[in-house]
Amino acid sequence: xxxxxxxxxxxxxxxxxxxxxxxxxxxxxxxxxxxxxxxxxxxxxxxxxxxxxxxxxxxxxxxxxxxxxxxxxxxxxxxxxxxxxxxxxxxxxxxxxxxxxxxxxxxxxxxxxxxxxxxxxxxxxxxxxxxxxxx
DNA sequence: GCCAACGTTGGC
DNA sequence: GCCAACGTTGGC
Numbered sequence: 293x294x295x296x297x298x299x300x301x302x303x304x305x306x307x308x309x310x311x312x313x314x315x316x317x318x319x320x321x322x323x324x325x326x327x328x329x330x331x332x333x334x335x336x337x338x339x340x341x342x343x344x345x346x347x348x349x350x351x352x353x354x355x356x357x358x359x360x361x362x363x364x365x366x367x368x369x370x371x372x373x374x375x376x377x378x379x380x381x382x383x384x385x386x387x388x389x390x391x392x393x394x395x396x397x398x399x400x401x402x403x404x405x406x407x408x409x410x411x412x413x414x415x416x417x418x419x420x421x422x423x424x425x426x427x
Numbered sequence: 428g429c430c431a432a433c434g435t436t437g438g439c
Numbered sequence: 440g441c442c443a444a445c446g447t448t449g450g451c
Binding site: 323 | 431432433434
């Protein structure tokens with residue numbers, strides 16, 4: 293199983309929206325690097341939901357519910373379905389991530405503009421620990 | 428409000 | 440194919 297981090301502006305689509313909808317199609321990604329990660333996702337993979345802008349914190353855990361499918365008419369883009377698993381009891385702020393030496397190599401910190409980034413298993417464990425999540 | 432990062436575009 | 444200019448995005 294692989295781990296990911298997906299970023300969204302909470303004003304546009306946030307964790308509460310995802311819970312209300314019981315899942316959503318994560319579409320509209322128009323960056324090739326991010327697209328390539330989406331195509332690697334498999335059902336059962338886990339992903340952190342990260343709120344950008346004002347909040348700047350990881351707020352929940354999702355699962356990938358279905359492998360990618362084409363997004364748009366030109367065949368260039370891809371989307372996956374994601375579903376909520378659990379809200380993080382303690383949101384993990386960007387500042388917390390940056391200040392934790394164990395997360396030094398976390399991809400979203402290195403490539404801050406990428407909206408879809410992979411998370412290493414050991415980094416996932418740390419993020420779950422910081423967030424007070426069950427697993 | 429500004430700046431850094433970086434992807435895209437267009438002229439050559 | 441190169442690269443400068445420009446636009447977008449997110450964080451500070």
